[in-house]
Amino acid sequence: MEGTRICEPLGAGLPGALPAVVAAMLEPHFYPHRPRDVELVQTHISWVFLAGEYVYKVKKPVRFVFVDASTLEARRRLCLEEVRLNQPLAPEIYLGVAAIVAPDGRFALGGATGEMPTDAVEYAVVMRRLPGERMLDRLLNEGAVSVEQIEVIARHLGQFYRSASREAASRYGCAAAVAQMVMGNLAECERFEGYTLNRAQMKGLIRYARGFLDQHWQLLNRRAHEGRVIEGHGDLRCEHICLMGGRIVIFDCVEFSERLRYGDAACDVAFLAMDLERLGAPHLAGPLCATYAGITDDADFTRVLPFYESYRAVVRAKVESLRSLDSQVPRAERDRARALATRYFAMACGYAGCYDGRPVVIVVCGAAGTGKSTFARTLGNRMGLEVLNSDDVRKRMIGASPTTPLKAPYGGGIYSQEFTQRTYDALILGAQQRIEIGAGVILDATFRHPGERRRVLEAAVRTGACALFVECRADESEVMRRLSERSRRPGSVSDADAAVYLRQVADFVPLDEIAPECRIVADTTRGNDAAVLAVERQLGRLCASKPLHEAIAYDEQHSGCHSL
DSSP: OOEEEESSOOOSOOOTTHHHHHHHHTSGGGSTTOOSEEEEEEOSSEEEEEETTEEEEEEOSOBOSSOBOOSHHHHHHHHHHHHHHHTTTOTTTEEEEEEEEOTTSSOEEEEEOSSOOTTEEEEEEEEEOOOGGGBHHHHHHTTOOOHHHHHHHHHHHHHHHHHSOOTTHHHHHSHHHHHHHHHHHHHHHGGGBTTTBOHHHHHHHHHHHHHHHHHTHHHHHHHHHTTOEEEOOSOOOGGGEEEETTEEEEOOOOOSOHHHHEEEHHHHHHHHHHHHHHTTOHHHHHHHHHHHHHHTTOTTHHHHHHHHHHHHHHHHHHHHHHHHTOTTSOHHHHHHHHHHHHHHHHHHHHHHTEETTEEEEEEEEOSTTSSHHHHHHHHHHHHTOEEEEHHHHHHHTTTOOTTSOOOOOTTOGGGSHHHHHHHHHHHHHHHHHHHHTTOOEEEESOOOSHHHHHHHHHHHHHHTOEEEEEEEEOOHHHHHHHHHHHHTSTTOSOOOOHHHHHHHHHHOOOGGGSOGGGEEEEEOTTOSHHHHHHHHHHHHHHHTSSOTHHHHHHHHHHGGGOOO
């Protein structure tokens, strides 16, 4: 025997006889199959013993707002519920519940049970152990997850949700219930102000949540009525997904709260998308969401996605904040939990489109072929922001599909100065509506002239938003290659060709009237990753610096050198 390997040593002062039970379960000879060693992993509500080919999970005797496991009977019920709920997604993994007894003063495993034996001192969920190296979070860290695998996961979830219970959908999925859940969760996080988030972030998250709920109340009720609200997983993170060859095993469904399990299926998927981004894989979050929305025919998925991503990030921030304050957890783990909670709160603000409590409007501009639409989509997926595209808006205004080719002479047809003005009116109105509810937005358009850009700055000042202009550029040879490839590819939203690019470059007025801290250049010639990081850093600096009205003053000082 190699003995016991403790991943997270226990602290002192645990209540009742539980420390003795835990000590007994750390010994390999406690288990009938005699594992070589035992590893202990702690969560905020459980002790998890990794014992060879099996896993035993014991509930902690804790009481939080969201769970009460303070009595032995409550812990027994939680164990039985965990097995029941996880059977649909992982039937071969969850083996049952075992009683822990001590008939002669020595702790031992009893048999599987549905009742509470008079001599039981604790209960454990018994599971088969999954290969740690095949967990999604580990595979992501190794760069070993493909888009195809993520799409398979999306389809697997779609099948699960189709057969999931909807019995309590109206109770947990109506707008009033969602509002109570989201706002209640934020209220519980107010205690962490000055610890894992600041006051401005707290205010920004509250403003965004209230604004979204007010604007989308009927949409949330309709989604519940249409069957989008189901009894889902509730804790759909990468560490709870195992890829074993052609099999996908999803485990550790939330057992302690029907309210946390029940919700819009988009909320479950948002949790996984958020976790993919946290683990450095935003390029996989997009395919996950697109595949899921496509196979479920969910036209409103993208409208609710950032809202639920922000909510899920706040939930994780709360959990990690609580963990960081748990005296039973070692100091190093508490410090890591606090840092992670801080990151989750920052992510929540990003999905809400607010930095340090302020919503953001990002203008992605530049000539055709410079990659601005691709960059805008990449940035939107990364930050959870909606993208308003001028080509899309322009064509919808005349009732055409965005992918319908509508070639016209430069400056003619729907690309005339008058129609372009109407298009920008619609873009800026859409941005203002989103900013007013505390949400961020990305505007994807050429924005060739200072007058067009000034209107965005003025709208941002009126609503207290933080505005950043991102000018996309690329080597001309790369632009020509892209435009040539686009012309041969059906379904493009843009009608621009090489001739349009050259005219736009000639007409484009430099962004000199924009204050330096409110603008950035993104070279997309060799990809977007570096530019996305630069935008995020600049936003952080910008939103923490001077008020936006000073950028307007800068514009007024410099606007005389340009004419429309």
